[in-house]
Amino acid sequence: MNTPLTCIALVGLALCSGAALGQGQPQDEGSVSRAEHEALRNDLETLRAEMAAMRKARQANERAAHQDATQAPTWIELERMRLRQDMIEQTLLEAKYGESNFHFTGFAFTRFTNVEGADSSFTAVVAPIILWELSDRLLFETELEFGLETEDGEGKTEVELEYAHASYILNDYVTLGAGKFLTPFGIFGERLHPAWINKLPDAPLPFGHHGGLVPMSSLGAYVRGGFPLGDAKGNYSFYVSNGPSLNVEGHGVGTLDFENFGDINNNKAFGGRVGFLPWPEIEVGYSFQFADVTPSGFDQQADALLQSIDVSYVTESDLLGGLIDLRFEWVFSDVDDVAFAAEVEGHAEEGGHAEEEEEGNEAFITFNNERSGGYLQLAFRPTKSDMEFLRNLEFVGRYGWLDLPSGAPDAFDQERWTIGVNYWLNPSTVLKIAYEHTEIDGGDDFDAIKAMFAIGF
Amino acid sequence: MTTKTNSHTSIRILFVVGLVWVGLLGCKTEQQIADRQPDPVAMTQIGDEASLAITGGAKLWAQNCIRCHNIRNPASLSDRQWEIVLHHMRVRANLTAQEHELILEFLKAAN
Numbered sequence: 001m002n003t004p005l006t007c008i009a010l011v012g013l014a015l016c017s018g019a020a021l022g023q024g025q026p027q028d029e030g031s032v033s034r035a036e037h038e039a040l041r042n043d044l045e046t047l048r049a050e051m052a053a054m055r056k057a058r059q060a061n062e063r064a065a066h067q068d069a070t071q072a073p074t075w076i077e078l079e080r081m082r083l084r085q086d087m088i089e090q091t092l093l094e095a096k097y098g099e100s101n102f103h104f105t106g107f108a109f110t111r112f113t114n115v116e117g118a119d120s121s122f123t124a125v126v127a128p129i130i131l132w133e134l135s136d137r138l139l140f141e142t143e144l145e146f147g148l149e150t151e152d153g154e155g156k157t158e159v160e161l162e163y164a165h166a167s168y169i170l171n172d173y174v175t176l177g178a179g180k181f182l183t184p185f186g187i188f189g190e191r192l193h194p195a196w197i198n199k200l201p202d203a204p205l206p207f208g209h210h211g212g213l214v215p216m217s218s219l220g221a222y223v224r225g226g227f228p229l230g231d232a233k234g235n236y237s238f239y240v241s242n243g244p245s246l247n248v249e250g251h252g253v254g255t256l257d258f259e260n261f262g263d264i265n266n267n268k269a270f271g272g273r274v275g276f277l278p279w280p281e282i283e284v285g286y287s288f289q290f291a292d293v294t295p296s297g298f299d300q301q302a303d304a305l306l307q308s309i310d311v312s313y314v315t316e317s318d319l320l321g322g323l324i325d326l327r328f329e330w331v332f333s334d335v336d337d338v339a340f341a342a343e344v345e346g347h348a349e350e351g352g353h354a355e356e357e358e359e360g361n362e363a364f365i366t367f368n369n370e371r372s373g374g375y376l377q378l379a380f381r382p383t384k385s386d387m388e389f390l391r392n393l394e395f396v397g398r399y400g401w402l403d404l405p406s407g408a409p410d411a412f413d414q415e416r417w418t419i420g421v422n423y424w425l426n427p428s429t430v431l432k433i434a435y436e437h438t439e440i441d442g443g444d445d446f447d448a449i450k451a452m453f454a455i456g457f
Numbered sequence: 458m459t460t461k462t463n464s465h466t467s468i469r470i471l472f473v474v475g476l477v478w479v480g481l482l483g484c485k486t487e488q489q490i491a492d493r494q495p496d497p498v499a500m501t502q503i504g505d506e507a508s509l510a511i512t513g514g515a516k517l518w519a520q521n522c523i524r525c526h527n528i529r530n531p532a533s534l535s536d537r538q539w540e541i542v543l544h545h546m547r548v549r550a551n552l553t554a555q556e557h558e559l560i561l562e563f564l565k566a567a568n
């Protein structure tokens with residue numbers, strides 16, 4: 001083992017000696033000095049440092065480029081942004097008045113009434129209507145009426161919900177709806193009652209919220225629609241509602257309370273109207289309503305059948321040079337005869353049909369509880385006149401009547417003649433002045449002057 | 458009551474006579490409809506088929522609106538407002554689906 005190691009040690013020693021000897025010899029051209037070596041090494045270190053800096057910078061650039069690339073919007077994001085922008089624009093557009101799903105309309109009026117034998121008075125009413133179209137088929141509509149009640153001399157503000165109902169167009173011929181709605185009974189209550197549409201300052205005798213023969217509005221559900229019949233046209237409206245209640249005491253005994261919207265006996269009223277238009281200018285209609293009107297706690301059964309016929313004829317005549325508007329409605333009310341407690345003095349008319357019975361200490365009255373009423377109204381507006389003033393004038397005449405049962409307390413037949421002149425400031429703004437003469441069977445006749453300024457907006 | 462019965466009979470006769478009278482005198486409505494046609498310039502910018510539809514809509518608009526109230530200017534409401542109002546009137550006046558569609562088309566064209 002020692003021999004090879006010894007040999008290697010000797011060879012190494014010899015080489016080292018040779019190298020040491022070579023130090024003192026002149027340098028060959030292929031060798032470098034220490035200084036040059038150091039310089040070269042420094043240069044190398046400098047280059048390495050510069051390369052490292054460059055690599056670092058390049059990597060930083062690459063990272064930044066990669067980051068930009070990952071953060072750039074893709075086409076999906078661009079599409080999303082476009083949709084979002086469209087939604088914002090649509091929202092802004094819908095919020096703009098006249099472009100939203102809501103429409104605000106209605107009417108307002110102020111009326112002056114001077115009735116013979118009573119204090120003259122002004123009154124004012126505003127009735128805003130909100131229409132809300134939730135879709136092409138679904139509509140919600142409501143009308144509120146704010147008015148000053150001045151008949152009692154106090155001038156209290158009254159608020160009334162005229163109607164609030166939703167309707168859904170099921171198909172071309174059927175629309176369903178529910179809520180409080182204007183009763184499709186006759187034509188005045190549903191179509192003609194707004195002040196800017198009604199040709200005279202007041203309602204015809206059988207209509208109106210108080211003391212009328214027909215329900216102006218009902219709480220329930222309805223189905224309605226229109227349909228072509230060749231060149232003619234038909235329409236229908238049927239409804240079920242809580243129905244009226246029979247007044248069984250007080251001065252209005254025997255009349256129907258249409259303002260009682262709560263159901264009184266869990267029996268619903270059924271009614272409707274069917275209209276036929278042989279020509280566009282003429283419409284005839286028949287209406288009916290059947291209801292159990294027995295109030296809660298009343299021990300007798302009472303049903304009521306209301307019926308009505310109506311005719312409308314509206315056309316513009318070249319020969320007469322203007323617009324003719326003819327309306328006719330006739331209402332019949334038949335309520336079962338029942339015995340009412342005779343609490344009102346003077347209820348039985350002389351020669352009337354009232355019967356008074358006495359059971360024990362209580363007195364009862366009964367009478368044939370049939371009522372009827374109607375009106376015939378003709379209006380003419382010379383729309384073809386060369387004079388603008390005449391074109392805006394409208395002349396109106398109306399005859400109305402009310403036949404009430406003989407023997408019913410405070411029930412007197414009435415006839416009323418009304419003539420009026422209207423001046424239209426625009427298609428929905430009108431100034432009306434009318435003179436009325438009312439004849440009361442068994443009472444004093446009286447005259448009245450009524451004026452109204454009405455605006456539909 | 459006898460006086461009243463006579464009075465009612467007179468009124469009924471008056472009604473029938475009046476109805477026949479105004480029917481004979483007022484049977485023409487063409488001028489009324491012609492007065493409410495949409496802008497002729499606008500009509501030339503649309504096709505014949507659409508033009509016929511709009512003319513039909515104008516006629517229906519005049520016939521149906523005047524049955525209850527005066528006719529308003531089509532420009533008084535925006536297209537969107539007319540859509541809502543026509544929806545409301547379809548329910549209230551029992552307009553047919555075709556009447557609804559044609560009247561709305563006319564109002565938008567005339568607006």
